[in-house]
Amino acid sequence: MLHQVLEALETATGPVSLDELSRQLKIEPGALEGMIAFWVRKGRLRSGVGGACGGACAHCGPQAGTCVFNAGGPRTIALVERTRSYPDR
Amino acid sequence: MTAVTLAAPGAALRYAPPIEAELDHLAATLGAVPALAERYPLRWLAVQLLEGDEQLLAEAESLGGPAVTAALAASRERLAPHYGEDLDVALVDQRYRFVHALAGQALTRPAAPPLTLSDRIDQVVTHRWLGIPIFLALMWVVFKITTDVTAPFVDWIDATLSGPVSGWVAALLSAAGLGGSWVEALLVDGVIAGVGGVLVFVPVLLALYFALALLEDSGYMARAAFVMDRLMHALGLHGKSFLPMIVGFGCSVPAIYATRTLDSRRDRILTGLLVPFMSCSARLPVYVLIAAIFFPAHAGLVIFALYLTGIAVAIVIGMLLRRTLFRKQPPAPFVLELPPYRLPTLRGVWRQMWERTAAFVRKATTIILATSIVVWLLLAVPVRGEGRFADTPVEQSAFAAVAGAAAPIFAPLGFGAWETSGALLTGFVAKEVVVSTLGQTYAVAAAEEEAVTPTTFGEDLLGIAGGLVSATGEALRALPGVVGITLEAPEEETAPEGLAAAVQAGFEASSGGHGALAALAFLVFVLLYTPCMTAVAAARHEFGSRWMWVSIVGQFVVAWLVALLVFQGGRLLGG
Structure with missing residues (x-):
């Protein structure tokens, strides 16, 4: 099941929403969150906030306040580039 | 397993x-x-x-x-x-x-899980075919609000600053024995014409930030990024690129820093090169000023088209770079968490409007003020003729000499006058400065033509209050126009006066009678060339000096070519 999450991302032909992935894999959203968190801890997935203006924008002076997604953008989860095989599939 | x-x-x-x-x-x-x-x-x-x-x-x-x-x-x-x-x-x-x-x-599960309200809305707004038209329709509404609804307030602030406020400053200086001196010229033609010329657009930015806050707080912005990412991915670009680009609608600087969310350095650089093509809010005052002069009945449409042009140019350049400098890497798919829709709170929306507008006003009183003073000094220093400091025809000033040297570059684009090339040069500091410089360079000619009727302080205050009431009424009547309902007969177009007339005459003269085409090319150039010094510094910080120069030169070349296409192409088509 855990590998299905990675495979779904590897074979996706464009961005997918978390809900869409949950329906596609027939995995409860809560369980999917846990699986994603596991792969993030393992370093196979990267999770981040889309806008990411906060810390970096400390340098941008008066423009800092004009940042859209200032309060935090949508979370994105992407594969970390790496090639490896799955021995236990 | x-x-x-x-x-x-x-x-x-x-x-x-x-x-x-x-x-x-x-x-x-x-x-x-x-x-x-x-x-x-x-x-x-x-x-x-x-x-x-x-x-x-x-x-x-x-x-x-x-x-x-x-x-x-x-x-x-x-x-x-x-x-x-x-x-x-x-x-x-x-x-x-x-x-x-x-x-x-x-557990016994239903064959089809029940859909939440967010799911049902998402079925429409993130639909494969409907998603992009809905995104464009919302952008259209945003620009109608920022132009049509706020226009009466812009006129009101403009009339207040150029009329009573300038009059009070002149009166105070006269009382202090400085009437007619260079100090009066500095304050009225430098500070008020420069900084004031930018501050009149505060209502426009308030409206833009109000709309962005609504879209952001409701959760729609994440959907917009999702829908556009799908398009970008289909075109072979990295899907996550559009997240920084959406940030770029606010400001290019945080958008450049937001490229950090991309995994590979190549993707970060590629997106960093594309982000400046997205139309940041600092460019909006330039659009509103020029569009109101040359396309008063279609200002919203022109501004909307400029935003779309920015997106289209970013996508085309991105595809070109993907196939040349940045080939080899296939775009990587990703998962995006779409937060549930929420009803934006008044407090949250107001906080965002306030923070962002305050940042704009801070910039007006720092970077723009400093640049306005430098421009005024250069306009006051004679390099030709027999004028003296602060008493010289602007055509014989140091600013005109410097800007005039760069003017031939812009001549094929239809705006080869020293006033416009000067505004584009100072616009490198910050885009709002384009407006303040146009205000300063053209204001002198405009002021010479305007006859001022003396008024008392009380009459001024009454006029300001009356103007606000009248502007509020006009804005309320313009509101239904956002969705295409017109409550009153369209006003007859009147000949522009003052600064607007001077700007129009300037463009007409530099373009051989194709003023509107030249103005459109000028807007396209403003849209596509370097956003500001801070964005350049951010690009250097994130990607290094080499890519910073690639970005500056590349944007200039793209801006010049697209503006040339607009002006010369328009002329060929009989514009």
């Missing part, structure tokens, strides 16, 4: 046989250590140790000594042929499978 035995109804989790065997061995070894046996369930502890829990491992080794270390190492070695380095993955995976199977047996 090895199957997990499910022993319902007791539902005890049994791992695959090799793991179970090692768990039994380990539990036996751990059970021989009373301190561990008393503190932890032994099977659970064995699972944690096999998964590599470092804290528990340290504790087990300190309490159990070398026997625990040796037993764990032996178990891992025996399991290695089955699971390689992924033993922890196998353990976690088997637990998920167990829970999934258990839930499948225990």
